[in-house]
Amino acid sequence: MYKLLKKQGSARRGEFTTPHGVVQTPVFMNVGTLAAIKGAVSTCDLKEIGCQVELSNTYHLSLRPGDKIIRKLGGLHKFMNWDRPILTDSGGFQVFSLSKIRKIKEEGVYFNSHIDGSKIFMGPEESMQIQSNLASTVAMAFDECIENPSPKDYVQRSVERTTRWLKRCKVEMDRLNSLPDTINNKQMLFGINQGGVYDDIRVEHAKIISDMNLDGYAIGGLAVGETHEEMYRIIEKVVPHLPQDKPIYLMGVGTPANILEAVERGVDFFDCVLPARNGRHCHVFTSEGEINLLNAKYQLDDSPIDRGCQCPTCKNYTRAYIRHLFKAKEMLAMRLCVLHNLYFYNNLMKEIRDSIDGDYFPKYKREKLEEWNQ
Numbered sequence: 001m002y003k004l005l006k007k008q009g010s011a012r013r014g015e016f017t018t019p020h021g022v023v024q025t026p027v028f029m030n031v032g033t034l035a036a037i038k039g040a041v042s043t044c045d046l047k048e049i050g051c052q053v054e055l056s057n058t059y060h061l062s063l064r065p066g067d068k069i070i071r072k073l074g075g076l077h078k079f080m081n082w083d084r085p086i087l088t089d090s091g092g093f094q095v096f097s098l099s100k101i102r103k104i105k106e107e108g109v110y111f112n113s114h115i116d117g118s119k120i121f122m123g124p125e126e127s128m129q130i131q132s133n134l135a136s137t138v139a140m141a142f143d144e145c146i147e148n149p150s151p152k153d154y155v156q157r158s159v160e161r162t163t164r165w166l167k168r169c170k171v172e173m174d175r176l177n178s179l180p181d182t183i184n185n186k187q188m189l190f191g192i193n194q195g196g197v198y199d200d201i202r203v204e205h206a207k208i209i210s211d212m213n214l215d216g217y218a219i220g221g222l223a224v225g226e227t228h229e230e231m232y233r234i235i236e237k238v239v240p241h242l243p244q245d246k247p248i249y250l251m252g253v254g255t256p257a258n259i260l261e262a263v264e265r266g267v268d269f270f271d272c273v274l275p276a277r278n279g280r281h282c283h284v285f286t287s288e289g290e291i292n293l294l295n296a297k298y299q300l301d302d303s304p305i306d307r308g309c310q311c312p313t314c315k316n317y318t319r320a321y322i323r324h325l326f327k328a329k330e331m332l333a334m335r336l337c338v339l340h341n342l343y344f345y346n347n348l349m350k351e352i353r354d355s356i357d358g359d360y361f362p363k364y365k366r367e368k369l370e371e372w373n374q
Contacts, residue, residue, distance in 0.1 A: 002216070002247045002268075006356055010239065010266040013356040016216075016247050019186040020077065020085045020137045021052075025247060025268040026352050028259070028345045029053040029087055031276060034060050035070075035080040039280050039338030040331060043082040049311060049339060050346035054082055055271045058130050058140075059091035059122070063115055067133035075135030075183040087271075088136035090127045090169075092143040092192070092220070093252070104144060106161065124168035132176040135183035140218065141169040143192045148225035155196040159205050166191050166209060188215035190249060196221060197230050199237045206241035216269075217242045218249040223258075232261055239266040256285065256348055257372060260365045263352055270349075275341035280334045282326045285344040289372045293323045293337070311343035 002025075006013040016023040030037060030051045037046070046054065056076060061067060073079050076086055103110045108123020122130075124142040131139035143162040146155055170189060177185045191209045195202035209217065219238055222231045235250065242248055249269035250262050259270055275285065282293045286306040291298075293305070304314035305322070313322075313336040325333030355364035 002245060004245065008356050008359055008361045009264065011263050011356050011361050012248075012266055012268055013353055014247070014268060016268070018085045018137045018188065019184060020083065023052050023085055024353055026259075026263050026349055026356075027052050027269055028349045029055040029269065029271040030342055030346070031055050031271055031273050032080070033057040033273075034064065035076060037338065037342070038276050040335040041276075041338050041342065043080055045312075045339060046082070046342075047084075049343040050350065051084070051342065052346075053085045053087055053137075053269075054080075055087045055089065056080075056134070056136070057091075058088045058127060058134070061088075061134060062091070062122075062130045063113055063120075067130040071133035071135070071183065075133075077135065085137040086134075087138040087190075088131045088134055088140065089251075090131070090140040090142040090192075091122050092127075092140070093145050104161075106164075108142075108165075109144075124165040125172045128169050128172040128176060132173070132182060132184075132187060136187065137184070138188045138190055138216065139173065141166045141189060141191045141214075143194055143220060145221050145224065146194060146196050148197055148221070148230075150196050152196075152198055152201070155194075155198055156201055159194050159201055162192070162194050163205065163208055166212065170212060170214070190214060190216040190218050190247075192218045192220040192251070193238055193242070194221045195234075197226050197234060199234070202234055202238050203241050206238050210241065210243050214246070216247040216249060218251050218269075219267075220251045222250065223253045228258065228261075231258075232265065235262055235265045235267065256345070257369060259345075259348065260352070260368060264361070264365060275345050276338050279337035279339075279341040282323075282333070282337060284337050285341050287371060288374065293319055294326060298323045305337075305340050306344070309340070309343070310347075311340050313337070313340040313343075 001017045003015045014025045032054050035056050070079050111120040127142035142165050144158050173189050191214045193206050195205050247268045250267045254272050284305050298319040301319040355361040
């Protein structure tokens, strides 16, 4: 259940109540594809750095260790020792990212495993069954993520198929939630809006899926080839046509600036691999923009990554030390940078929530963008 607490313009401040706790929104979900954050960050660390929601990948976990194994071990929460909400994506993005080794049909998608080349089939029902075995808090509907730009006639046909798949997802989830041995029989379902960069297809699809009374709605198929300006235009067009009493999730986005722009346009949920991926390569986010600690000028820099930052890394270690760890290829280097970057994102969301609560979000957004652009 989503409760809108406050609005400033289109920016929304809310609470999303789930079977695994209440989420304060806007929120950034920390991406743990294989039930772990890449960079040696534990679920205990996630709590320390203010993570509210963890996100894991249906497709990858179904291959390794296998969703049935996770089910036997009590579900994903128990498996990874995390008692807060988990969102699992549907495997639909892999339809996009594994385009060289897949075939899309009405019944679903035929893959070859990226691990050993073995044949895999995933359709709406299979995606829901895997996610039910994982027992995540929120399951994403199975869809096709379309490359931008794509021909309009293909996008139209794809979106119509995604709608048919969504109806099948809903039927199958209702069935799974009614079974006596389902681990999480209150699993929630989010539908996904698609339509490439075509405003009319996007808006029509938003209207159709809004009538299905789902637990939340995502905007998918962005940050996959279009410009930032196109992305912001699509968000502005779509958000007014999605239910305002449900959370709105912008999938796979993005940079800190992307997040501020999307919050301003009414988005509640975000996820992105950027903070962890960049951290593993010595790129860290600061109040003055992103920096690369491998630069020679940090060799004798005894200040923390970001002055004033309260993350475990900045409270204990210097730029010079972390640079040395990277040069020496010590695993601790990645861990410290990923911890810092995830804290930066989680703290950014807290500051955004505070600014909407305090009626100063436009001023906060303007000042942040100016700081980062310097």
